[in-house]
Amino acid sequence: MSLLEVRGLEKVYSIRGGNRTAALQGVSFAVEEGEFVAIMGESGSGKSTLLNLLASLDRPTAGEVLLAGKDLAKIPGRRLSAFRRDHLGFVFQDCSLLDTFSLGDNILLPLVLAKLPFSEMGSRLLPLAEELGITKLLNKYPWEVSGGQKQRAAAARALITRPSLLLADEPTGALDSRSAGELLDIFQAENREGQTIVMVTHSVQAACRAGRVLFLQDGQLVRELRSHPGEDFYRRVADGLAALGKGVA
Amino acid sequence: MRRKLLCPWLAFQNLRNNRRDYLPFLGAASLIICLFFTVCNLSESRGFARSIPGSGTLHGLMSVATLLLPVVCAPFLWYINSFLMKRRKKELGLYGVLGLEQRHVGTVLFFETLYSFLFSLAAGLGAGILLTGLSGKLLLGLAGITADYTPSVTPVALLYTLGLFGVIFLGCLAGNLVHLSLAAPTDLLREDHSGERDPRFGVLGSILGLLLLGGGYAVAIWAYCEPMLALLVVPVFFLASLLAALGTYGVFIFGSIYVLKALRGNKDFYYRPQNFVTVSGMLHRMRKNGAGLANICLFSTMTLVTLCCTLTVAFGQGEVMTLVGTDYRAGAVSLDLAHIAPEELTVFFGTLAFLGIFFGAAFLLCTVLVMYYKQITEGHQDRDGFVVMRRVGMGVGMVRSTVRRQVTLVFSLPLLGALLHLCFAVPVLIRLFDILCVSSRTVLLGTGCAVLVFAGLYLGAYLTTAKAYYKIVVK
Ligand SMILES: Nc1ncnc2c1ncn2[C@@H]1O[C@H](COP(=O)(O)OP(=O)(O)O)[C@@H](O)[C@H]1O
Numbered sequence: 001m002s003l004l005e006v007r008g009l010e011k012v013y014s015i016r017g018g019n020r021t022a023a024l025q026g027v028s029f030a031v032e033e034g035e036f037v038a039i040m041g042e043s044g045s046g047k048s049t050l051l052n053l054l055a056s057l058d059r060p061t062a063g064e065v066l067l068a069g070k071d072l073a074k075i076p077g078r079r080l081s082a083f084r085r086d087h088l089g090f091v092f093q094d095c096s097l098l099d100t101f102s103l104g105d106n107i108l109l110p111l112v113l114a115k116l117p118f119s120e121m122g123s124r125l126l127p128l129a130e131e132l133g134i135t136k137l138l139n140k141y142p143w144e145v146s147g148g149q150k151q152r153a154a155a156a157r158a159l160i161t162r163p164s165l166l167l168a169d170e171p172t173g174a175l176d177s178r179s180a181g182e183l184l185d186i187f188q189a190e191n192r193e194g195q196t197i198v199m200v201t202h203s204v205q206a207a208c209r210a211g212r213v214l215f216l217q218d219g220q221l222v223r224e225l226r227s228h229p230g231e232d233f234y235r236r237v238a239d240g241l242a243a244l245g246k247g248v249a
Numbered sequence: 250m251r252r253k254l255l256c257p258w259l260a261f262q263n264l265r266n267n268r269r270d271y272l273p274f275l276g277a278a279s280l281i282i283c284l285f286f287t288v289c290n291l292s293e294s295r296g297f298a299r300s301i302p303g304s305g306t307l308h309g310l311m312s313v314a315t316l317l318l319p320v321v322c323a324p325f326l327w328y329i330n331s332f333l334m335k336r337r338k339k340e341l342g343l344y345g346v347l348g349l350e351q352r353h354v355g356t357v358l359f360f361e362t363l364y365s366f367l368f369s370l371a372a373g374l375g376a377g378i379l380l381t382g383l384s385g386k387l388l389l390g391l392a393g394i395t396a397d398y399t400p401s402v403t404p405v406a407l408l409y410t411l412g413l414f415g416v417i418f419l420g421c422l423a424g425n426l427v428h429l430s431l432a433a434p435t436d437l438l439r440e441d442h443s444g445e446r447d448p449r450f451g452v453l454g455s456i457l458g459l460l461l462l463g464g465g466y467a468v469a470i471w472a473y474c475e476p477m478l479a480l481l482v483v484p485v486f487f488l489a490s491l492l493a494a495l496g497t498y499g500v501f502i503f504g505s506i507y508v509l510k511a512l513r514g515n516k517d518f519y520y521r522p523q524n525f526v527t528v529s530g531m532l533h534r535m536r537k538n539g540a541g542l543a544n545i546c547l548f549s550t551m552t553l554v555t556l557c558c559t560l561t562v563a564f565g566q567g568e569v570m571t572l573v574g575t576d577y578r579a580g581a582v583s584l585d586l587a588h589i590a591p592e593e594l595t596v597f598f599g600t601l602a603f604l605g606i607f608f609g610a611a612f613l614l615c616t617v618l619v620m621y622y623k624q625i626t627e628g629h630q631d632r633d634g635f636v637v638m639r640r641v642g643m644g645v646g647m648v649r650s651t652v653r654r655q656v657t658l659v660f661s662l663p664l665l666g667a668l669l670h671l672c673f674a675v676p677v678l679i680r681l682f683d684i685l686c687v688s689s690r691t692v693l694l695g696t697g698c699a700v701l702v703f704a705g706l707y708l709g710a711y712l713t714t715a716k717a718y719y720k721i722v723v724k
Pocket residue numbers: 013014015021022023041042043044045046047048049050
């Protein structure tokens with residue numbers, strides 16, 4: 001059984017005035033445990049919509065999302081936030097750290113919401129912060145650190161619950177290329193330790209770090225690439241993206 | 250669009266687009282204008298002077314009131330105005346980015362202020378003029394005057410109102426322009442993180458605040474116990490108020506942060522879902538705007554004291570009237586009841602009650618509005634935070650209870666402060682009312698009723714505001 005299974009996913013937005021946008025149409029794919037999958041597409045292709053559905057932050061118009069065999073649509077609303085907290089971690093482009101908390105407290109937030117004892121929190125936070133190189137920043141506030149450092153803290157917040165699936169929406173979108181590289185190094189390292197990751201992005205630099213890249217165009221999956229050891233995956237992903245533009249996918 | 254008309258048109262659009270923020274402000278300004286005009290008009294009414302015995306007293310009291318009302322209301326309107334401006338920082342910054350010169354933005358602000366002024370003036374004066382007859386009857390009724398006389402609109406009162414509020418709105422405009430010129434476009438666009446660090450001299454500030462507060466309270470008690478101070482009871486009352494007000498700022502701005510940090514230091518307490526969000530949220534809030542809660546506390550105190558005096562005057566009138574003609578004296582400087590005309594006394598008490606109602610309404614309005622704006626502003630600031638917390642697994646139920654807790658805290662802290670202040674104001678009020686020969690029992694009765702009335706109104710304001718806040722945050 002795959003960790004994540006998506007079957008015939010569809011999302012239609014109805015806007016005021018009766019206009020309807022089909023943001024996703026018939027999207028199906030599966031993610032195995034321990035995989036690092038990137039979903040690539042131009043802006044407006046439906047990446048964020050897809051990720052929000054995987055995160056159970058939104059409900060699909062049709063189709064289903066199964067996490068470890070469990071249908072997200074069947075989880076009752078009041079259990080949903082607890083489920084999200086226990087099984088999913090998120091990193092967003094706007095990194096969404098809270099200004100009211102220090103970085104350390106930002107990272108601990110999901111554990112506090114899960115009502116873990118404080119001693120347990122400390123023993124999870126320190127090694128993780130060490131790994132991500134933000135130990136010295138734990139007492140600083142979000143506005144006092146750089147974008148790359150904030151995004152690493154956001155990654156720590158996503159990882160500290162030890163989620164079965166890490167979801168990332170354009171995590172490098174607001175970063176310079178060096179900070180982006182550092183964050184992607186962290187993702188790859190976590191993946192090597194067994195963390196399953198699904199990341200949506202429009203950047204080739206980010207996508208080529210994944211083991212598998214799915215291409216999304218106008219709300220449909222149109223192509224899939226797998227990396228092979230020793231090859232220039234960057235080139236193939238870039239070519240794949242260029243081919244999309246020409247419509248020869 | 251003709252270039253010359255661009256700024257007036259933009260100003261109009263701005264007010265329209267921000268109407269949810271501006272309408273309460275304009276409403277309050279209108280009401281204050283209406284109150285001021287009414288008091289001023291009655292005080293200037295020539296007909297009054299002739300038709301009423303004891304009208305000298307009436308005129309004197311009303312004149313003092315026309316001087317005092319703007320002293321309270323002008324800073325209040327400026328305060329709300331600066332609130333509104335701060336909320337529009339991004340918008341103003343955007344103008345700069347879009348290539349509008351500061352000069353033009355200034356012109357837009359000028360027109361905005363002009364429209365606001367004209368609107369509130371029209372609404373306030375309109376209501377005031379329409380209600381002239383009614384307010385006159387109310388005053389006459391309270392003052393026990395049966396003269397068949399209806400006051401008319403006096404041009405002098407119109408001029409005073411126009412001039413005074415013209416100056417107040419000019420002050421608003423000046424504040425806005427200073428705000429605009431001090432901030433570079435990039436500053437306006439950037440999120441403002443200044444003042445989010447701990448204030449310097451925190452411990453010193455807390456101690457000083459406590460000392461001032463204690464000093465104010467001590468002066469109040471001293472005025473109660475020392476009969477020699479009876480001659481000076483009014484200045485002593487002001488001294489105590491001043492000390493207590495300064496102390497309030499110290500305690501709210503510095504002391505609150507000290508307490509909150511101590512709570513944060515207690516790990517087992519702090520790292521629980523409710524406390525975690527509330528303590529850090531309050532800390533953030535107090536760092537950013539500790540003076541806000543202090544202002545609300547002081548406005549509440551003022552409202553409470555005004556209500557208290559009004560009700561005491563109303564309750565005490567009958568009691569004092571029975572003493573007229575006797576040689577009863579409550580203290581060294583009491584009214585000479587043996588030689589006062591009963592009519593004059595009635596006019597005096599009636600006018601005081603009338604003014605009390607007007608001042609009470611004005612102060613109450615200030616309190617409620619400042620509270621409303623504070624919560625709305627904070628609601629907008631908190632919204633993104635709650636979105637994030639929902640994402641990382643905060644359930645709707647917990648959002649609801651956290652919001653309730655936060656709003657309740659913000660409301661109850663100033664109320665508790667105000668009630669504490671009132672406890673120490675009452676002894677001085679007892680001495681103050683000695684002058685009018687009103688017994689301390691009546692003062693206590695008035696105080697009790699004032700607290701009930703205020704608590705009811707405050708609760709109403711709390712419920713309305715909490716609803717608005719929750720709507721913003723949860724959407
Ligand atoms: N809340 C919404 N309401 C209406 N339409 C939306 C909404 N969110 C996204 N869309 C539309 O769905 C399409 C996909 O959007 P999105 O998933 O945000 O794309 P991406 O993240 O790839 O840039 C776009 O055409 C967008 O306009």
